[in-house]
Amino acid sequence: MLANYIKIAWKVLLRHPFYTFITLFGISLTLTVLMLITSFLDHLIGAHYPETKRDRTLYIERIVMQDSSRQSMMSNSMSFKFLTDYAKTVKSAERVTIFSFFNGSNAYVGSQKIKLNITFSDADFWRVSDFEFIEGKPYNEQNIANSDYVAVITDDFKKHYFSNSDEPVVGKNVEIESINYKVIGVVKGSPITRPYTHADVYFPYTAPKSNYQNSGMVGNFIAMILAKDPSDLKAVRSEFQSNIRKIPLPGNQDGFKYGVLEVRSDPYLENFVTTIMNGGPGLKNIFYGVIVFIVLMLMGLPAINLVNLNVGRILERASEIGVRKAFGAPVKTLMWQFIVENIFITFIGGIIALILTFTIIQIINASGWIAYADLTINLTVFLISVFVCLIFGLLSGVLPALRMSKLSIIEALKA
Amino acid sequence: MIKLQNVEKVYRTSSIETLALNNINIDVKKGEFVSIMGPSGCGKSTLLNIIGLLDAPSKGTIEIDGLKVEKYHDKELAHLRNQKLGFIFQSFHLINDLSVVDNVEIPLLYRESNAKQRRELAEEALVKVGLSNRMKHFPKQLSGGQKQRVAIARAIVGKPEIILADEPTGNLDSAMGNEIISILQNLNENGATIVMVTHDDAMAKRTHRLIRLFDGTQVL
Amino acid sequence: MIRHLFKLIWNKKKTHSLLIIEIWASFLVLFGLATLITFNVKNYLEPLGFAYENVWAINLSNNQDTLAVAEKVQTIFQSVKGFPEVESLSRMSDAYPFSQSNNSRTVKYKNSDVQMGVVFADENLSKTINIPLIAGKWYRNKDSVGKYIPVVINKMAEGALFDNQPAVGKVLKDYDGKAVWVVAGVVDYYKDKGEFMLNKPMMFELLKADQIYNKTLVIRVKPGTDAVFEAKLVKAITGIAKGWSTEIVYLTDARQKQHNITLIPVIIFLIICSFLLINVALGLFGILNLSIARRRGEIGLRRAMGATEGSVTAQFLGEIWVLATFSLILGLLFAVQFPLMNVFDIAGGVYITAILIAIVIIFLIVTLCAWYPSRQASRIHPAIALHED
Secondary structure, three states, rough: HHHHHHHHHHHHHHHHHHHHHHHHHHHHHHHHHHHHHHHHHHHOOOOOOOOOHHHHEEEOOOOEEEEEOOOOOOEOOEEEHHHHHOOOOOOEEEEEEEEOEEEEEEEEOOOOEEEEEEEEEEHHHHHHHHOOOOEEEEOOHHHHHHOOOEEEEEEEHHHHHHOOOOOOOOOOEEEEEEEEEEEEEEEEOOOOOOOOOOOOOEEEEOOOOOOOOOOOOOOEEEEEEEOHHHHHHHHHHHHHHHHHHHHOOEEEEOEEEEEEEEEEEHHHOOOOOOOHHHHHHHHHHHHHHHHHHHHHHHHHHHHHHHHHHHOOOOHHHHHHHHHHHHHHOHHHHHHHHHHHHHHHHHHHHHHHHHHHHHHHHHHHHOOOOOOOOOOOOHHHHHHHHHHHHHHHHHHHHHHHHHHHHHHHHHHHHHH | EEEEEEEEEEEEEEEEEEEEEEEEEEEEOOEEEEEEEEEOOOOOHEEEEEEOOOOOOEEEEEOOOEOOOOOOOOOHHHHHHHEEEEEEEOOOOOOOOHHHHHHHHHHHHOOOHHHHHHHHHHHHHHHHHHOOOHHOOHHOOOOHHHHHHHHHHHHHOOOOEEEEEEOOOOOHHHHHHHHHHHHHHHHOOOOOOEEEEEEOHHHHHHHOOOEEOOOOOEOO | OHHHHHHHHHHHHHHHHHHHHHHHHHEEEEEEHHHHHHHHHHHHHOOOOOOOOOOOEEEEOOOOOOHHHHHHHHHHHHHHHHHHOEEEEEEEEEOOOOOOOEEEEEEOOOOOEEEEEEEOOOOHHHHHHHHHHEEEHHHHHHHHHHOOOOEEHHHHHHHHHHHOOOOOOEEOOOOOOOOEEEEEEOOOOOOOOOOOOOOEEEEEOOOOOOOOOEEEEEEOOOOOOHHHHHHHHHHHHHHHHOOOOEEEEEEHHHHHHHHHHHHHHHHHHHHHHHHHHHHHHHHHHHHHHHOOOOOOOOHHHHHHHHOOHHHHHHHHHHHHHHHHHHHHHHHHHHHHHHHHHHHHHHHHHHHHHOOOOOHHHHHHHHHHHHHHHHHHHHHHOHHHHHHHH
């Protein structure tokens, strides 16, 4: 039966190359855009290098303080001391790392200026993340205790800073803002789309200018808590939250009187979404707007297009429908035939789209548009794409199928 | 085999009512070969559509092989058509995208069967109409007479007890038309009940019985 | 003829409903895109109001060092000024031109109160980044001893506060109604976040020496000055203030960053829209082809009854235009809400322009799509067409 349907679908495709071209063009373009979006979202929120343990990591990004009447609000990253007291002490966690968000800086080589991002971190940063060390090793607790002037640099920075980048550079010095640091390790860099682990140069937090000494609650540090297992996340989260609840309320931070205090500890996706949601009504509206727009326009419009074309071509196949009905095809069977046909065509479009997407991804990755971009079509992306194909096929197939199968036999045979 | 009692068919549009069939009573016995004749627009195609369960009468009852069908839903009607009836049309209605043998298989797609059985039965039907050497051809490569023979093969492949033919020779020259009638006669001799609409006296004369319609009324 | 066409379309409204939805949706997408582009182009056409070539911003951060910050800033200022490569320099707040940071406050004058962007800067800013004054003078550092703090506002702020009466010398009140500032001068434009920024009311306030939070230095260097000097500058600064961070930003780079923030979403939107429109255009083309193939009999009849080739083409083009007009009327019902409800605070003119652009493009697309099939239809030979039917 299925083979028969597909045979017919194939013949219909071959009969009118022009309409086939229009149909496939529309489908594959639509699916390409959707697949690219899926791949990009996966790149943003999936667990990828060097944050491969995202599925069991909690991100602590900011402390939000409000006065009791919730009229004014203060939101900031936290001090090293605050995170040491409340996050580092979480016992159910496997590991906790405290580090700063990256910050811009400059380095000079001869007449060249290199713009770079720097991060200050503890030693556990290298254990929570999964950086690949091309040379050397990360700094450890000993380096930190000694306040050593050491740095881990990325391969990209190495290429820009050192004239002969083929030679190993561990042990050599880099000068950043007039201070010399000894290179202790070289890692493969993390793309800027993973803002927690992205930087060009990593320093121990005891290096100059990290401001880890700040005594209040706010500062320039954030934390990642690694649970032993994804199923532990809940327990770890509630332990951290109970730590936070121990902070006496109300309190005073640099003159700001707060009565409400919140420190979220969320998995990456949730953190990502809350960042958008907390970005004020504007950002939230844009976020929803974009989703509605994508679904409506990206899938809806091409689907309407296909529906239009398919409905328009019913008459072309009236005789076929009439004959099938006369010889005992029930409406339901006929509907399935046309839906299957449509899904089949959608999947041909899907294959074209997959090839296109793959090519475009390669181009994006190679273009350096995003440094260290590693967009892929992995199993998740692929399955979502297949699902999207199915939805699209159904969306554009049901209405024409309904029209086709409702066609009266006598009318159909007359045409 | 086929029993129509007081069948009436009215077509309604917003302003006009047309009486297409008026008080038709027909009883076709098993193994009969009946032809329906009448001038153009007299309602003979409507009558055939009603017998073929493609259209419902406005009034009256139809019995096919002892089954009263007035309360049947689409699914049951489809099933009945599939099991009991075979259709032949004036303009063949072959699916151009399918080969001859695939076309013949269509009625079998809507009943329990596997691909091998279908192929065997289709080949058998094509042998009966003398087209065993054209199985892989496509409708476009066939002459009118050959097309109608494929259509006959399609009508008989499911071994229905009743064959309904709507002007099967209308698009063919007389030699080919004769050939088609011979095949139908042959099928009739092997037990099939046949109802045929025609406007050709010569063809009608070769059947057992004649039903004549005039303006929706049975005159003979 | 028009009535005849309307009748034809109306009688087939069911078959045309999807086509109408498609054109309607395309119109809305185009309207969105056109609004975005018109808005940005309109902003771009207004002057920037200052010069950024060869201007650098030096961000200083004192980190853990809290001793004599004001004095150190002063020393750094004098030291930077001493370099022959530096033509002019000014100290100002973090909200330096093209920076990501913003300050704003509410300012009152009589009955009007206006939310405006605030920049703290010393007396040298207008010289360093070349902001011409159109009235009054730029304030001097020594004016800080007066009763009110001197400010310079832009023309937009002048218009909003004073109803285009001369502003120089007037005293402005803060949110609580306290008289705080006096207007020293008026500048024409100051779109500090780049060419694509909407021209907003702005205010420059005299930066006092003891305001140690505001320690960004904006310097104009001699053309051709490169990173060698930059490195020297950083060395000199860190020599004066140990433990401080120094980051130097070229305004040309910061401007590029601001442009990207505006342009990248527009480009993405543009790509997606053009992909959608190509899709719709091809679909329309296909459908028109189909419907004309189906109406060969009708065409034959019209030709037999004396319609010329031209009039058949005109008929089919006319039909699609009527259809497009239907869809556009539906679309306009939506689009008109934007200027009426003043959505997003965008000037109504932008929306009107966008609507007009969208309408023109829709008609262009449908005409392009209908042209070829209509020409084909008109070439149908009446005898053949009628015979087939």
